[in-house]
Amino acid sequence: MKTVGNISEMTSISKNEIIKGKKIGFVPTMGALHEGHLSLVREARLDNDVTVTSIFVNPIQFGPNEDFNKYPRSIEHDSELLRNENIDYLFLPDARQMYGNNFETYIDLKNLPAHLCGLKREGHFQGVATVVAKLFNIVMPHTAYFGQKDYQQALIIKRMIADLNFSIDIKIMPIVRENTGLALSSRNQYLTQTQKKEASAIYLALKLGEKLILGGENRSSVVINNVKEFILANIEDAKIDYVCASDPENLSDIDKIENGVLLAAAVYVGSTRLIDNILIRR
């Protein structure tokens, strides 16, 4: 595994690989890696000749009151994990090189961000789309890997790829969970032991919602209320940011559940915001 810090060095490496006819798989991350990230890395290794993972805590996707400064950073440990996965390149761009003094170009989507997390985190998906476009242009992968936990993010990247004609395939991998059901997240590190144990109720609540839907309940409001009540009854420190039943393609709210539905939740456990979702096909 070679670690690359310089943007133009990363690009020439990629260009060389492409000219040799190699397929590049790319896993963009913010580090603090867990088994969720590693599942993406392993898939990228299986599908491609060359695997690139980037670690970059992207300042422009954090709001002014969010956790950019305290976001967990553990480059040495991450580096060790990636070396064990036998990836080819670890790309660690530095923020001054990514966003120079005159930086002013942003990528905006008009519809997909106007739902779920996008309503709660202003500018978040603009920051995500912009940094991912930059990373795509630097790394020039054939396939990029994202996790389903950030379902809205994955959908936005898919849309951006199609709209801006990037020649990149996207592969969305399933959510990796603790044995308790809690979705793995770098932010789980913020939780106390008790909070972490209780936080599994987010997934259990979504599963309860799924059970209701598969049992024939088609009123979103009933499902959503049950999910919310379960969360509040089982997590002492919970504050619900949202629980939504959404169209899996365009993320608009669904009132009457007929076909597929994305059941998605964002919950503060103490001051830690956690997200989770399940995709239900009836």
Added chain:
Amino acid sequence: MKTVGNISEMTSISKNEIIKGKKIGFVPTMGALHEGHLSLVREARLDNDVTVTSIFVNPIQFGPNEDFNKYPRSIEHDSELLRNENIDYLFLPDARQMYGNNFETYIDLKNLPAHLCGLKREGHFQGVATVVAKLFNIVMPHTAYFGQKDYQQALIIKRMIADLNFSIDIKIMPIVRENTGLALSSRNQYLTQTQKKEASAIYLALKLGEKLILGGENRSSVVINNVKEFILANIEDAKIDYVCASDPENLSDIDKIENGVLLAAAVYVGSTRLIDNILIRR
């Protein structure tokens, strides 16, 4: 010369050329080609192994009250001109393929569009940046060619390339003019013979401004007033949209001219909006 209409066909052609180690030069146009466009095409031919020219009248860069519908279209004649220049590929994407039903991704610059034409044509440079990013991703050129007549456009594309890490060089070619001094433009077709003759006063006015500046005048207001007066005195049907003395790098207004300055004008001659500029280094 091969004409390509399909986006994915264009992309596979480019990928094949890249894997063969060929350098691709790209000239994006809206058609109605004149010697200005052809000067870009010739430069692209000299610099590269493969030359691609696109013709696409991009709907999203026209405002609701602008001339999208009547914009001159002359594909047969354009095609003939390009064949004579021995380009390799003429790319003619169709609008339904470029902007499908769910299209929603746009590229926005925060500063450069807030000057000159950007103030007068809301959303114009968002449309330009977006379509050029799409064309860049489809054609994957090594070098792209733009004309200095659209100085602000060229600067915005340059900024976008740097900010989004496109691996593309940009080459800005000088304005090509009629013998009278009138800058070539597809929109000159809208002018009557008299208007066309008189419209050369836009360039002569800018040259007058240049003479004042090189003679020591450093008050922009004085220069600008002289330019405006010259235009109004020499074009019967003129309405001045703007005349500005701008910083050539960030396009902000310059009050006191010290080093370089961009002297730029937009003038309605009848209902036809013409632009021109000169870059002055003291």
